[in-house]
Amino acid sequence: MRFLEDHHYIKLIRQGDMQAFGLLVQKHQNLVYTLAVRMLKNPEEAQEAAQDTFVKIYQSLSGFEGKSKFTTWMYRIVYNECLSRLRKVKRNFTLVEELVNNPEEPADLMGGLEIMLLKERAALVRKGIEMLSASEAVVLTLFYLEDQSIKEISTITGNSESNIKVQLFRGRNHLGVALQKLTNSELIGTK
Template sequence: MTTSTDHQLINNTLHGNTQAFSVLVERYQNFVFTIAVRMLRNREEAEEVAQDSFIKAFEALSTYRGEAKFSSWLYSIVYRKTLDRIRKNNNSRTIELVEEITETETEDIENALHFIQIQERNELIKKGIEQLPEQEAAIITFFYFEELSIKEISEITQLSEDNVKIKLFRSRKKLFTLLKYYVLPQYTNNNGSAI
């Protein structure tokens, strides 16, 4: 059995087959929820935003032109819905990590992460992402977990490509600063150099 493409499912939905849209929901619900929960840091609110995003996508489906991937179009909806919820809650986090991280420390962190089991590594990275400001958490997630290009992230977030690059660079440094406390103590000898 072949899997329908997003475009086939969209066409079927637009021609009255609402079951086709539920396949799209199933296909993207995990990542839509991931974006919402990483920005909101609240499961219940993230579930509501994810649901609202799919409703909005369904209602606006006829406006989707196919110029960008459907996933990017959908992620821009969830990103904006999540930002709206954050503004509504007015509880934007203002964590600023001032500590600079050197290139050597970045390499040490990457080496240490390499030796940690994949599941544990992903958990550590998720914990680190949860400490980042909402927008940076979303950009890191789009780039590393969904492997979207700078251009696609720019379209989703409506930030310039240069701005996305700057935010990606800064959030990566912040993430490594956070990860340093999780991984480096376990992988250093008494001299402080990586094992």
């Protein structure tokens, strides 16, 4: 299904069109769930957080002024919802994300060995990100995978732009160290 721009749905929702809200949810549900599951590390809890996020979006949509992109505003809500859940259970969290882009070529054109190597590399990157602090993992994911700008990440996380730049720099360095450790332990066989 091809979706329209967010502002189109928002206008209709403000006029009372519940079907438009359903379409807005369909358009963004995978994005919201993905961020929630990576922060919470629990699919069931992430599903609940995603549902609660959309309830909050609906309830506060009248307050959305359009000063930022809708997705930035939405990320902020899901981010805060997940942080709230994590604080309730007082556990540390990490965000796991694949930093390896999918190949541009169709899979049937790639050799089986190339596909296997890409999957192994992606799994290694995921393990490396699990070793990062939550803030570094979130910032790396939003910047590299969700194509959010530093300013947008600042809005989402509530941190200053200079702090985001520092987290990106440190996160890349820490990810490099983590990947080196993982690679060495896999070569030695001491997973």
